[in-house]
Amino acid sequence: MNKLNEKYEALFTPWKIGNVEIKNRIVMCPMGGTSLFGWFELGGCHFDREAAKLFLERAKNNVGLIIPGIAPLRDTFWGKWLWQNPKMFDELKEFMDEIHKTGAKLFIQLTAGMGRSWAITELVAPLHKNKLTRALIKPIIDTSHELASPSPQPSRWAHDIICPEMTVEQIHEIIEAFAKTAKLCRDAGVDGVEVHAVHEGYLLDQFSIEFFNKRTDEYGGSFENRYRFAAEVVQAIKKECGEDFPVSLRYSVESKMKGFCEGAMPGEEYTEVGRNMTESEKAAKYLENAGYDMLNADNGTYDSWYWAHPPVYMPENCNLEDVSHIKKFVDIPVVCAGRMDAEVGAKAVADGAIDAVGVARQFLVDPEWITKLIENRLEDIKPCICCHSGCFNFSSSKGHANTQDLTDTMGISRCALNPETMQSEKYTVKPAKKAKKVAVIGGGIGGMEAAVLCAKRGHKVTLYEKSGKLGGVFIAAAAPSFKEKDKALIAWYIRELSKYPIDVRMNTEVTDVKALDADEIIVATGAKAKSIPVKGVDTAVEAVDFLLGNKTVGDSVVVVGGGLTGCEIAYELYLQGKKPVIVEMQDDLITTKGICLANTSYLRDFFKTNKVPVHLETKLCEVHGDGVTVKDKDGKSFKISADSVIMSVGYDPAPIAAKGRHVHVLGDAYKVGNLRTVIWGAWDVCMKI
Numbered sequence: 001m002n003k004l005n006e007k008y009e010a011l012f013t014p015w016k017i018g019n020v021e022i023k024n025r026i027v028m029c030p031m032g033g034t035s036l037f038g039w040f041e042l043g044g045c046h047f048d049r050e051a052a053k054l055f056l057e058r059a060k061n062n063v064g065l066i067i068p069g070i071a072p073l074r075d076t077f078w079g080k081w082l083w084q085n086p087k088m089f090d091e092l093k094e095f096m097d098e099i100h101k102t103g104a105k106l107f108i109q110l111t112a113g114m115g116r117s118w119a120i121t122e123l124v125a126p127l128h129k130n131k132l133t134r135a136l137i138k139p140i141i142d143t144s145h146e147l148a149s150p151s152p153q154p155s156r157w158a159h160d161i162i163c164p165e166m167t168v169e170q171i172h173e174i175i176e177a178f179a180k181t182a183k184l185c186r187d188a189g190v191d192g193v194e195v196h197a198v199h200e201g202y203l204l205d206q207f208s209i210e211f212f213n214k215r216t217d218e219y220g221g222s223f224e225n226r227y228r229f230a231a232e233v234v235q236a237i238k239k240e241c242g243e244d245f246p247v248s249l250r251y252s253v254e255s256k257m258k259g260f261c262e263g264a265m266p267g268e269e270y271t272e273v274g275r276n277m278t279e280s281e282k283a284a285k286y287l288e289n290a291g292y293d294m295l296n297a298d299n300g301t302y303d304s305w306y307w308a309h310p311p312v313y314m315p316e317n318c319n320l321e322d323v324s325h326i327k328k329f330v331d332i333p334v335v336c337a338g339r340m341d342a343e344v345g346a347k348a349v350a351d352g353a354i355d356a357v358g359v360a361r362q363f364l365v366d367p368e369w370i371t372k373l374i375e376n377r378l379e380d381i382k383p384c385i386c387c388h389s390g391c392f393n394f395s396s397s398k399g400h401a402n403t404q405d406l407t408d409t410m411g412i413s414r415c416a417l418n419p420e421t422m423q424s425e426k427y428t429v430k431p432a433k434k435a436k437k438v439a440v441i442g443g444g445i446g447g448m449e450a451a452v453l454c455a456k457r458g459h460k461v462t463l464y465e466k467s468g469k470l471g472g473v474f475i476a477a478a479a480p481s482f483k484e485k486d487k488a489l490i491a492w493y494i495r496e497l498s499k500y501p502i503d504v505r506m507n508t509e510v511t512d513v514k515a516l517d518a519d520e521i522i523v524a525t526g527a528k529a530k531s532i533p534v535k536g537v538d539t540a541v542e543a544v545d546f547l548l549g550n551k552t553v554g555d556s557v558v559v560v561g562g563g564l565t566g567c568e569i570a571y572e573l574y575l576q577g578k579k580p581v582i583v584e585m586q587d588d589l590i591t592t593k594g595i596c597l598a599n600t601s602y603l604r605d606f607f608k609t610n611k612v613p614v615h616l617e618t619k620l621c622e623v624h625g626d627g628v629t630v631k632d633k634d635g636k637s638f639k640i641s642a643d644s645v646i647m648s649v650g651y652d653p654a655p656i657a658a659k660g661r662h663v664h665v666l667g668d669a670y671k672v673g674n675l676r677t678v679i680w681g682a683w684d685v686c687m688k689i
Contacts, residue, residue, distance in 0.1 A: 002376035007343055010350035011357065012374070017065075017333055018246040018293045020191050023103050024064035025349050025356040026370060028055075028363050029296065029337050030109045030194065030250070031391060033413030033422065034069035036095070037088060045075045045082055047091035050422055056095075058363055059104035062370040064356070066104055067248070067296070069413060070111040070196050073177040077141055082110075083180040089188045096189035107248055108185045111196035112174050112233070115149035115203040116163045116212070117156050117302040119394045119402040121409055125158045145170075150207045151214040156261065156302045157394075158401035166203075171219060171229060178233045179240040182247075192246030194296060195233055198287065199250040200308045201274075201301025204230045208283070209255060209301075211273045227283060231290035238291045248294040249287055253280050253322040256304040263304025263601065265609050266315055274301060277322070281329045288330045295330065296358060297323045298338045306605075309598035310339040312386040312482055313571065313606070317344050324353035339386065342373060361391050364415040364422075382417060382492050385485040388596030389416035389676040396597045398588035408594070416676035417489070419683045427683050432457040438689060439464065439518035441510045441656060444472020446667030446678040447524035448493040453686040454522075455500035462518070463502055466509035470494050473526050473668070474675075476547035477565075480572040513657045520662050520689050524682075527651035527668035536623035543569060543648040554643020555579060558628050560620050561648035562589040567603045569648055574612060581613040581640055583620060583630055594674065615640075664689075 004012065012024045033039045036055075038048045055066050073082050082088075099106050120128065120143070127133040128143040137143070147155060148166040155161040182193045198204050206212040207229045213220045219228055234247050255274020256264045264270045275283065284295060298319040300307025310318050319338035327334040336348070337358030345357035362369055366382040373381070391413050394402045402409065411422070419427035435458045440451045443465030451463045469475060471490040478486030497504060513521050529542050543565055545551040555578050559570045562584030570580040582589070589607075590600040607614055617633035627641040655669040664685045667678035 004374050005376050008346045008373060010346045011342065013349075015333065015355055017192060017248065019244050020105060020246050022064045022105050022356070024062070026063055027065045027296070027335050027337075027356050027358045028058055028063045028067060029358040029360040030067045030069045030196070031360050031364070031413045032069050033391070033411065035071045036068045036092060036108065037071045037082060039069065039410065039412070045080060045085050045088060047088045047095070050424065052095050053424055054367075054422060055106070056098055056102075057367045059099050059102040061368045062374060063104055063363070066099070066106045067109050067194050068106070070109050071181075072111050072113065073174060073181055074113075074145070076146065078139070079142055079145070081177055081180075083177060083184055086184070089184045092185070092190070093188040100189070105191040107192040107194045107246070108190050109194040109196050109250070110178055110181055111202065112178070112229070113146065113148070113203040115147065115166075115206045116153055117201050117203075117206075118146045119409070120147070120155055120157050120161065121402045121404070121406060122400060123406055125161060125401045128161060149203070150212055150220065153212060154260070155401075156201070157396055159261075165215070168217065168219070175229075175232050175236050179236040182237040182245070183240045186241045186245050192248060192293070193237065194248040194250055195230070195237075195292070197250035198227075198230050198283070199252040199298070200305075201252075201255070201303060204233070205252060205301065209274045211257070223279070223282070223286075227286055230287060234287075234291040246293040247291060248296050249292040251284070251287070251295045251297045252299050252301065252308065253277070253297055253319070253326045254299050255301050256299050256307045257301055259303075261303050261601075262608075263300070263306065263605050265606060266318060268609060277325070280326055284326050284330050288332050292332065294333045294335065295326070296335045296337070297326065298336065298358075305598040306602040307338070309388065309392060309596065310386060311388065311596070311599040311602055312485060313599075313602050314339060316341050320344070320348060320354070324348060327354060361386070361415075364391055364413065365417050379492075379495060383485045383488045385417070385489055385675075387416055387675060388599055389594060389674055390414040390421075391416075392598070393594045393596050395593050395595050395600070397586075397591040397600070403593045405593070416674070417679060419680050427680075427687070429453070429456050430687070432459055432689065435459055436519040436689065437517065438462070438520045438522065439510075439513075439516045440522045440524060441513070442472060442524035442526060442669070443467075443470040443504070443506075444524060444526050444667070444678075445474050445489075445493065445675060446526075446669075446682050447472065447522070448497060449679050449682040450522050450524060450666065450686050451502050452493075452496050452500060453682060454689060455502050457686070457689075459689065461500075461502045463497070463504045464508045464510050465504070465506050468507050470497070470504075470506075473544065476544045479547040479549070480568060481575060482572070510656065513663060521657070521664065522685060523655050523657050523663060523665045523669050524667050525654055525656050525669045527672050528654040529647070530650045530652055532620070532647075532649055534620050534622060537647065539625065540623050540645040540647045543646055546646050553578070553646065556642045557581070557644045557646055558583060558640055558642040559646045559648060560628070561650070562586070562614065562616070563592060563648065563650065564590050564595055566646075566648035567607075569646060570612060571603060571606060574606075574610060581615070581642065582607070583615045583618050583628065583640070585617065585619055587617050589614065589616070594676075
C-alpha cells in the first residue's frame, strides 16, 4: 500500500469542536437531499435508510465529520414537527452506534426554513397564487408557511409571488422546535447539531440581512435585532441540551450580492447590498458569543448562488480568502467549503488559516476518495466536474420558477457520474446470470461506462472506437481552459478501462453490426450537429470544430445559440481576449431544464457584468463573410459585424443501428441529453444484459 503524501498530513490531525474530538480535518458538508429524516417526500418525515447507507459507506472510508443535509424542523408535507416523531430518533440511535464504530462523528443539520429562497416549482407556483387552491392544498403543503420571510418580498424563484411576512409566533415556534429536536438528537447519540443557516440567503440569513429584513419589531432594524433569531436559536438549544453539546452554524462570510437576483463576480469591485466583510467581522464574534461552537463557512446567497454552489467556472478554493480572514475574529473552529482542493486545504490547515476543509459533492462521485488520498492513489479518484446535473439541478430562466421535474426535486443529491449514489436499490453492480460477448460501439463516456460496467458484471467486452482517441464528443466539451476536471474525467475513464479485460480496438469503424461476433451490441455513437436552413451557414464554424481547435476564429465572434454549449463557448472566447456576441431565439440564455441555476446564473451574470452583447428572441437570417443578419422579436432585421461565426444550435442522435432484440442504443445516440442521461442510461441498459 502506498503511503500518504506528506503534503496532506495536516488533514489527518485531530481537532475539537467544543469537547468533541474529530479524528481528521475533512468535513463532509451538508447537501440538500441527504437528510437522515427524508427530503421533500409525500410520506412525511421518516428515517432515511438510503441516506444512512450513503453516510456509513463514507464513514468507513475515513471521513472525520459528517453533516447530513438539511432536516426541516417542520415537515414540508402534512406540517408535522420533526420532534413529534420519536420512532425516527430511535432508528437514528441505532445508526449512530454504527457510525461511531468507524471513528467518525456526525452532526445533524436542522433548518429554520428557506423563506424567499424556497425553490417553488412550476407545478406548485400556480397553486399558491390562487387563494382557493392555496387553501385546498394547505393540509398537504402550506406554501405560505414554506415561503414565510422576514418581510414581504418576491420569491427568488417565482418573482411574481410575494412571500408573506413571518409572524413573531412562528419565529418562537421555530426556536422551540430547534431546542426540542436538538435534544432528541443528543439523546440519540448524535455528536452535535448544525443550525441552518446564517448562510446562502436562507431564512435566518434573510433575517440578518437588512436588504431582505424590513421589520420594525425586535427581529428587524438594528444589527442585534437582525441577528436575534439566530442568537435565540443557539441559546434555546444550549438551555435544553447543555453547554457541552456542540452547535455549529452554517455561515456565509459575505453575501456577494449586487442586488435582487444579481451576484458579484470573483474579483469584481461592487457595492455589497448584503453582508459585507465589516459586518461579518462583527457578526462572527457576536454569533460566537451567543453560543455557537463552530462556523461552517463559505460565501453567497441564492442571488449569487455560484459562491455557495461553485460551478466549474468559479475558481477552486473560491471562498478560502474570505473564510480565513473571518477566522481572525473568532476563537472557535472555522471550516471552509467551496471547490476546496485537498493540497491547498491541507496547507491552509497547517498554516492555521482554517481548522478543517469542507467537501461536499466529491463524496457523491467517489465514496472512497479519502481512502485513495491516504493511499496516495490520486489518479484513481473519480473527479467531480461541478455539473450539478444530479445533485442539485434546480433550474430556472426568465419568467419561470424551478422548472425541474418534481421527481428530480424530490431526488436531489444523486450524482450524474455515479448512479449508485442515493439510488442503491435501483443501481447496484450484480454479477450477470450468464456471461456474454458484448460489443460496445463508440468510445465516448457512454461507451466507456458501458464497457466497464459490463466487464464488472463478468461479460467479455470488445469496445470499438473509430478514431484514435477515447472520449467522443466529451473531448470537445472538455476542451475549454476552465474544464480541467472534465479532462481529468476522461483520463479517469481510460485508466478504468485498463483495469478490466476489455478488448479496446481503436481506429476501428463499425458499419455493419451484424458482422460483429457478439451476443449483445451496445450502440453509443453519440450525436451530430444540427444544421439549420439559413443562407451562408456552411461558411460558419461548427461548435465542435472550434472546441477541438480544428478551425480558428477571429477577434470578434458571433455565437449562434445561447444554450449551455454556446454560452460556454462565448465565455471561453472572452477569457481568450476575444469579443463574443450571443444570438439566441429564446427569451433567456440556457432555458433547458436540469441545468442548475448556480451554473446558469453565473454565466448570465458574467455576460452582464462584462458587457458581452446578448441578443435574445432573435433569429438568424443569413451568415456573411463579415458577420450575420438577424431579426428581433419585433421583426426588425439588422446586421452584426464579426470576423467569425460559430454555430451552436444543438445536436441530433446519430446511431449506426436501430434498437433491436440484441441491439441497445444509449446516450446521445438514443436521445440527446447530458452526462447524467448518458451514464444513467448506460446502467439502465447494461444491468439488463
